Amino acid sequence: MKKNLERLVNGLWKENPTFVLMLGMCPTLAVTTSAINGIGMGLSTTVVLVLSNMMISALRNIIPDRVRMPAFIVVVASFVTMVQFLMQGFVPSLYSSLGIYIPLIVVNCIILGRAESYASKNPVIPSMFDGIGMGLGFTVGLTFIGVVREILGNGSAFDVPIKALNDYHITLFGLAPGAFIVLGFLVAVMNVVRRKMEAIGKPLPAVQGCLAGDCGGCTLSSACTGKSLVHPKTEEIPVNPKDVAKPVPDTNIDVKQTANTKNTEDVEKSGSDSSYADDDIQGKGDDK
Amino acid sequence: MSYFTGLVLILVSSAIVNNVVLSQFLGLCPFLGVSKKVETAAGMGGAVIFVITIASFVSSVIFKYILAPTGFEYMQTIVFILVIAALVQFVEMFLKKAVPSLYRSLGVYLPLITTNCAVLGTAINNVTNNYDILESVINGFGVAVGFTIAIVIMAGIREKIEYNDIPETFKGSAIVLITAGLMAMAFLGFSGVI
Numbered sequence: 001m002k003k004n005l006e007r008l009v010n011g012l013w014k015e016n017p018t019f020v021l022m023l024g025m026c027p028t029l030a031v032t033t034s035a036i037n038g039i040g041m042g043l044s045t046t047v048v049l050v051l052s053n054m055m056i057s058a059l060r061n062i063i064p065d066r067v068r069m070p071a072f073i074v075v076v077a078s079f080v081t082m083v084q085f086l087m088q089g090f091v092p093s094l095y096s097s098l099g100i101y102i103p104l105i106v107v108n109c110i111i112l113g114r115a116e117s118y119a120s121k122n123p124v125i126p127s128m129f130d131g132i133g134m135g136l137g138f139t140v141g142l143t144f145i146g147v148v149r150e151i152l153g154n155g156s157a158f159d160v161p162i163k164a165l166n167d168y169h170i171t172l173f174g175l176a177p178g179a180f181i182v183l184g185f186l187v188a189v190m191n192v193v194r195r196k197m198e199a200i201g202k203p204l205p206a207v208q209g210c211l212a213g214d215c216g217g218c219t220l221s222s223a224c225t226g227k228s229l230v231h232p233k234t235e236e237i238p239v240n241p242k243d244v245a246k247p248v249p250d251t252n253i254d255v256k257q258t259a260n261t262k263n264t265e266d267v268e269k270s271g272s273d274s275s276y277a278d279d280d281i282q283g284k285g286d287d288k
Numbered sequence: 289m290s291y292f293t294g295l296v297l298i299l300v301s302s303a304i305v306n307n308v309v310l311s312q313f314l315g316l317c318p319f320l321g322v323s324k325k326v327e328t329a330a331g332m333g334g335a336v337i338f339v340i341t342i343a344s345f346v347s348s349v350i351f352k353y354i355l356a357p358t359g360f361e362y363m364q365t366i367v368f369i370l371v372i373a374a375l376v377q378f379v380e381m382f383l384k385k386a387v388p389s390l391y392r393s394l395g396v397y398l399p400l401i402t403t404n405c406a407v408l409g410t411a412i413n414n415v416t417n418n419y420d421i422l423e424s425v426i427n428g429f430g431v432a433v434g435f436t437i438a439i440v441i442m443a444g445i446r447e448k449i450e451y452n453d454i455p456e457t458f459k460g461s462a463i464v465l466i467t468a469g470l471m472a473m474a475f476l477g478f479s480g481v482i
Contacts, residue, residue, distance in 0.1 A: 030313040077366040103365045176311045180469030187462040
C-alpha cells in the first residue's frame with residue numbers, strides 16, 4: 001500500500017510530467033487554450049494511461065521483448081480509440097474542441113514512456129497507481145497552464161468571466177504564440193526552482209522530453225540512440241533461466257531512480273543535452 | 289473553384305497559413321531538439337518531407353481502399369500508427385539498399401520521425417478533411433514543407449542567439465520556446481491569406 005501511495009505522490013509531485021519531466025509538450029501547448037480543455041485532455045490521457053499501464057503490466061511476461069514497442073502501441077491505440085468513442089458520445093463539445101489531439105494521445109511520450117519504464121517491469125496494481133499519479137500530475141499541469149492562458153487571453157477562469165479583467169485581456173495568449181511564450185516562462189521558472197532545490201541539496205529529476213535537447217524521453221525515439229522500433233535480440237544471456245520471460249530485471253528501476261535523484265550533474269540546468277538514454281543510466285548504475 | 293486551385297490552396301494553407309509546428313503544435317520534439325544547426329535542421333526537414341509525403345499517400349490509399357469499404361473506419365488510429373511505423377522502417381531499409389547517397393544524408397533522421405505526431409496527425413487530418421488521394425499527398429507535402437521552413441528558420445535564429453547575452457534563467461529551452469512564440473506571432477500574419 002505504501003508503494004502505491006508513493007507512486008501517486010511520485011506522479012503528482014516528485015516527477016510531475018508537466019513541470020518536472022516536461023513530457024508530452026504537443027498536447028500541453030495545443031489544448032491549453034482554456035482550463036476546461038486542459039482538464040478534459042488531462043483526464044482522457046489519465047484514463048488511457050491507467051488502462052494501458054494495467055494491460056501492459058498484465059501482459060509483461062507474454063510480450064516478447066523484441067516486439068514490445070509495436071505491442072505497446074497497439075494496446076495504447078486500442079484504448080485511445082475507445083476513449084475517443086466515449087468522448088464523442090458523452091461529451092461531444094469537448095470532443096470537437098480537442099479535435100485531432102485525442103487520437104494523438106497514442107504518441108504522447110508520457111504513455112509510452114511509462115509503459116516502457118514502469119508498467120513493463122512491475123505488477124498490475126502499482127502500475128495502475130503509477131498511471132493514476134502520472135495522469136493526475138499531467139492533468140494538474142495542463143489545468144494550471146490552461147488557467148493562466150485563459151486568464152491572460154480571455155479574462156476568465158473555468159469559463160467564468162472575471163469582471164475586473166473585462167477590458168484587460170490579451171487575446172494573443174489564447175492563440176498559438178501565447179502557448180509558446182507561457183511555456184517558455186514556465187521553463188524559466190522551473191530553472192529557478194531547480195537551482196534552488198539543487199542549492200539545498202535536493203535536486204529535481206532531469207527533464208526528459210523534447211525539451212531536454214533530444215528526444216530521449218520519448219521511448220519511441222529510443223530511435224534517437226540508434227535503436228529501431230523492433231528491438232534486435234540482445235546478446236546477453238540471463239543467468240537465471242526464469243529471467244528469460246522478464247526482459248529487463250527489476251533492479252533496473254531502482255537504478256534509474258537513484259540515477260535520477262542522485263546525479264546532480266544530470267539535472268537539467270539550461271537545456272543542455274541531458275540524455276535519458278538507457279546506456280547512460282546503466283553506466284551510472286554500474287559505477288554505484 | 290477548379291480542382292487545381294483547390295490543390296494550390298491546400299498546399300499554401302498547410303505549408304504557411306496553418307503551419308504544422310507554429311500553429312498546430314505537431315512535431316515539436318524534432319523542432320526543439322534538432323534545431324541547433326542549420327545543416328542538421330535542413331537534413332531533418334528533408335527526411336520529414338520524404339516521410340510525411342509517402343505516409344500521407346499510403347495512409348489515404350489504405351483508408352480509401354481497405355478501411356472505408358469494409359466499414360473499419362474506426363480502426364484508423366491503430367492502423368495508421370502501425371503502418372507509419374512499419375513504413376519508416378521500410379523506407380530506411382529501402383534507402384540503405386537502393387539510394388545509399390540519399391540514405392547517408394537523411395538516414396540518421398529517419399528513425400527519429402517514426403512516430404512523430406506530425407506524421408500521424410497529417411494522416412488523420414487527411415481523413416477528417418475528406419481529402420482524396422492526390423489532395424492528401426499535396427497536403428502531406430505542404431505540411432512537411434511548412435515544418436522544414438519553421439525548423440530551418442529556428443535553427444538560423446538559434447545559431448545567432450548562441451552568442452547573445454541571455455539571462456541565466458532563460459538559457460536553453462526557455463529562450464527557444466519564447467523565440468518560437470515570436471515566430472508563431474509572425475506566422476499569425478498569414479492567417480488572413482486564405
